[in-house]
Amino acid sequence: MSYHFREIEAKWQRYWAENGTFKASNDSQKEKFYVLDMFPYPSGAGLHVGHPLGYIASDIYARYKRHKGFNVLHPMGFDSFGLPAEQYAIQTGQHPAITTETNINRYREQLDRLGFSFDWSREVRTSDPSYYKWTQWIFIQLFNSWYNRATDKAAPIGELVAMFEKGGNATVQAVSDDDTPQFSSREWNNFTSAQQQQLLLNYRLTYLADSEVNWCPALGTVLANDEIVNGVSERGGHPVIRKKMTQWSMRITAYAQRLLDGLAAIDWPQPLKDAQANWIGRSVGAEVTFPILPAEPHSPVEGEDLAIKVFTTRPDTIFGVSFMTLAPEHHLVAQVTTAAQSDAVAAYVAAAAKRSERERLADVNQITGVFTGAYAEHPFTKEAIPVWVGDYVLAGYGTGAVMSVPCGDQRDHDFARHFNIPIPTIFEGVDISEEAFTDKEHTIIANSDFINGLSYEKATKKIIEALEKQGIGKGKVNYRLRDAVFSRQRYWGEPFPVYYVDGLPQMIDETNLPLVLPEVVKYLPTETGDPPLGNAPQWAWDTEKLAVVSTSRIDDEHVFPLELNTMPGWAGSSQYFNRYMDPNNREEIFSDEAVQYWQQVDLYIGGIEHATGHLLYSRFWQKFMFDLGLVPVEEYAKKLINQGMILGTSAFVYRQEGTNRLLSKGMVGTLAVDPIHVDVSLIDASDELNIDALKSWRPEFENAEFIKEGQKFITGREVEKMSKSKYNVVSPDAICEEYGADSLRMYEMFLGPLEQAKPWNTAGITGVHSFLKKLWKLYHSGPDNSFHVSGPAPGTSTSASPESLKTLHRTIRKVEEDIQHFSFNTTVSTFMICVNELTARKCSSREILEPLAVLVSPYAPHIAEELWEKLGHTTSIATAPFPGFEPQFLVEDSKEYPISFNGKMRFTMDLPLDLSREEIEAAVMAHEKTQYQLQGRIPKKVIVVPGKIVNIVG
RNA sequence: GCUCGAGUGGUGGAAUGGUAGACACGUUGGACUUAAAAUCCAAUGGACAUUAGUCCGUGCGGGUUCAAGUCCCGCCUCGAGUACCA
Secondary structure: OOOOHHHHHHHHHHHHHHHOOOOOOOOOOOOEEEEEEOOOOOOOOOOOOOOOHHHHHHHHHHHHHHHOOOEEEOOOOEOOOOHHHHHHHHHHOOOHHHHHHHHHHHHHHHHHOOOOOOOHHHOOEOOOHHHHHHHHHHHHHHHOEEEEOOOOEEEEHHHHHHHHHHHOOOOOOEOOOOOOOOOOHHHHHHOOHHHHHHHHOOOEOEEEEEEEEEEEOOOOEEEOHHHEEOOEEOOOOOEOEEEEEEEEEEOHHHHHHHHHHHHHHOEOOHHHHHHHHHHHOEEEEEEEEEEEOOOOOOOOOOOOOOEEEEEEOOHHHHHHOOEEEEOOOOOOHHHHOOHHHHHHHHHHHHHHHHOOHHHHHHOOOOOOEEEEEEEEEOOOOOOEEEEEEEOOOOOOOOOOEEEEOOOOOHHHHHHHHHOOOOOOOOEOOOOOOOOOOOOOOOOOEOOOHHHOOOOHHHHHHHHHHHHHHHOOEEEEEEEOOOOEEOOEOOOOOOEOOEEEEOOEEEEOOHHHOOOOOOOOOOOOOOOOOOOHHHHOOOOEEEOOOOEEEOHHHOOOOOEEEEOOOEOOOOOOOOOHHHHOOOOOOOOOOOOHHHHHHHOOEEEEEEOHHHOOOHHHHHHHHHHHHHHOOOOOOOOOEEEEEEOOOEEEEEEEEEEEOOOOEEEOHHHOOOOOEEEEEEOHHHEOOOOEEOHHHHHHHOHHHOOOEEEOEOOEOEOEEEEEOOOHHHOOOOOHHHHHHHHOHHHHHHHHHHOOOOOOOEEOOHHHHHHHHHHHHHHHHHOEEOOOOEEOOEOOOOOOOOOOOHHHHHHHHHHHHHHHHHHHOOOHHHHHHHHHHHHHHHHHOOOOEHHHHHHHHHHHOOOOHHHHHHHHHHOOOOOOHHHOOOOOOOHHHHOOOOEEEEEEEOOOEEEEEEEOOOOOHHHHHHHHHHOHHHHHHHOOOOOOEEEEOOOOOEEEEO
């Protein structure tokens, strides 16, 4: 009987599903272990061989941990809200829920075929109301919280209100909007309810505010910073412009320092931590206020005290300030501008607003700006400093204004030279006529009053002291991280649990969740520019009935409009890992018992592309939930591994320019050609093209002339990302059909280190496939290849030869080591060596073959289950104990020891392995070759590395 | 520009500071076949010698060490992320 992988795999997949083999219990005496994958967005294209790489690795680890006696939680679900389903709906009118359902079913089918040990009874889908109920619930908790700097954690908003009632906001240490006015308790108590609500929005952890957002006209929605790549949208590559809109935001900046500090405590890859640290962008410096000098006759700001606040990391260079620059979007631009300059400034600001992010990036080197006519007063010299507007200053960073020090900053230098602004120098012995001097380490300050002669550190310290004394500035830590815009003008996302009374947002009572996404007549925005939910015929909130009602009744005094935006893609993925702990709980997001038992994810595997998106937002939500006492740990994933991408190997034919001649790779030479992608399935292992297949695939080549080299037509190959448009996609279904899931699983691991990007090459799979065939043969013998393992020989306790035992135990040791280090690729090699050795010895001993099946089982679970059953077991191999390693089986009889003297002379000698280091040294010294080679010289010492090399140091 | 990775045969890749190239693909030769497929065996870093063997080899140049692919310093190349961040 030979290895029929198709039947075996189907049989065991059915068995696992029917028996609930991988169901995790929340009530177990075993130690817990939580292995998590990043759940996929079910796209219409289905899986290619690159997608399951991480799932295979996590599955191996999960299965290994089960063998080691752990209660393993290994769940899977779908991040099923998203743009493609909605775009498809816009084009075809098909409801996104239907598209999504179809795609999920397809994904599920493909995943099942690979034999993963997921506990599907815990499946979550972010687009399912029973799931997004809890996403909405967390949103409400965020709305009802503020961040207390004094205790450095989030707290209920009620506490803040109580503090305001008692003492106003002057003494409250809270994270809030910068332009929150100060008020006393008396003022607070006299405010109207609407005024109070408006003010509280400045403190809530999720808030509604007018903010400068990245608007993508083509997608008709705003985007978060991490959804923009090189100035265009990540999805679709559409231009993005800046626009002021009323949007929900998440006050993630409150957690900037904790998000940074938390990185130290978690075992995540360094590049990922670096990316997050970079994104948070902590920089230390000072905030300084420059008062605007009362301007001449035409000042539009007479009588008002205007001041410009700037952030700088170089307070030591404050005496080098020769102008100031505001971002075009800075809120004081219009107010400071003099009448004489107002037309020029207005024109400049308007032009800047029109430019897209992309255009701005494209001509980075073009220096533009305009003088406002206003002057600010230098805090120390009291000199008048001209105030300019320039788009090299970003509205979104710091205060949106800078003190410009042309001698110490290259951009300021460029700007000053362009507009003929003086460039005073404040550095000792440095020429700044051509470029700015930015080297902090070698700075000696000059021409700077009380800080002359000081270094960067000392000068900085002294300036900050002086600023604080005068009350015109202070030391400050600034973060690049921005609050995250949380509104999307889309249909296929979580609705906000929010309705509006007099324009002020109100939360729907928790008991009325979920607020279910309504049906709409069309998925595009309304004619008036409202988001797609504006098309819902029934979308208003009745505070009496506590239910959604028709918008036609909106004049009733208890019926209010609901929020029309939906939540962004990352909302649903920011807490799913905790929901898996208790996914069917209808009363709570998860029970306390469940979260106390599972605690946190022990191993999380996923792509690094989520570094500054999902992986940052989810840490933020977890910290918030920790502050509320809902979860016991502040970081949700102890260890994280980024699997590398599997790339495709595209194939090309070369068409000579302006002709219909296709050239074989070697015939191109110096001819001008267009490379054309051809489907990789038309190419054989030696890169030869099947010309007939090409002709029937692409009729346009029917009459093409094919220029071969010799008898063959060879294609060019290139490694690229797998994508439909490059015709280099390899589907796992085709591989499973031809070689089986076990072969695919092993081969994906064998391709190379898990973390590394690597190209797919189907040809190599024959290696692991024939390994599985050899493994199968080890358990089958005789003319009909029937199952046969031998028990102990009569009168002996073992049927295994010492050599085979040695092979087995060496394998156990190596496999265990490799799995613990996530070196899954070398494990596969170890299995191959093991099976080759056992085959050569014709080993059929149960004592060897039984543990071997368990060893292989995490990698190739189907064949392992089949062999396990044939070995006479009636329960799944999944919970069989992992074999123990016994060192005594590894003792060698003797071993050759190469010996070298000062690395020059070398000979070898046989020694027993179990000698101590001293005994080996003595034996080496007594050996006649040593005597001969040393020729009377006295060695200082003998260095012995047992089993390796002996060196004699002269 | 900044940050982080990585450079080892024809290819993917092995190697706690200790005999570099495990394992696999590919290639070549052989066995079995009428033939092919499948399977099995052998060779396979380079050069010289081809019997033993010798020399050179982990991007480049230095250094530490009895010993360096591995550690340190300085470069080069490639990749990823990020970027007018004051």
